Amino acid sequence: MEQAVFESVRYSAVCQECGAELECWGTQALVDARLRWDVESTCSACGAAAAICGGDVPADRRDQMLSEHGPARLRVSSPSAEGVAIMRVLRAELGIDLISAKAVMRRVANGDYSGTLPEMEHLARKLRARGISAVATRP
Ligand SMILES: [Zn+2]
Incomplete structure (x- = not known):
């Protein structure tokens, strides 16, 4: 829990x-x-x-x-290796299409994807549930 x-x-x-x-x-x-x-x-x-x-x-x-x-950022430890799995989670959770998911994915990889702390923590937990090492951080 x-x-x-x-x-x-x-x-x-x-x-x-x-x-x-x-x-x-x-x-x-x-x-x-x-x-x-x-x-x-x-x-x-x-x-x-x-x-x-x-x-x-x-x-x-x-x-x-x-x-x-202040915004929180979503960080993923190995975005290039996990690209497909990450995009699958982003598409499902954000309800976006493949093209938008690719754009979001690029921002995540650059450490440039942010939102509220509950939103980013939500995505980070969904990613971790798929075995992807992700965290929500606030600078
Ligand atoms: Zn009143």
């Missing part, structure tokens, strides 16, 4: 109940080999609280995570 990896951001939105400022806490998590995005929110005025679980992380929250926590 591998440890869960979390990364959170705080942001505000507008309360659907009263229109005041809503304090939101979004968390991207890697739990049981799956990535998830959960949001908990509380209204500063009326106290309305909500929790929304599941779904994909919105692009602007992902950007906020990258700028507040």
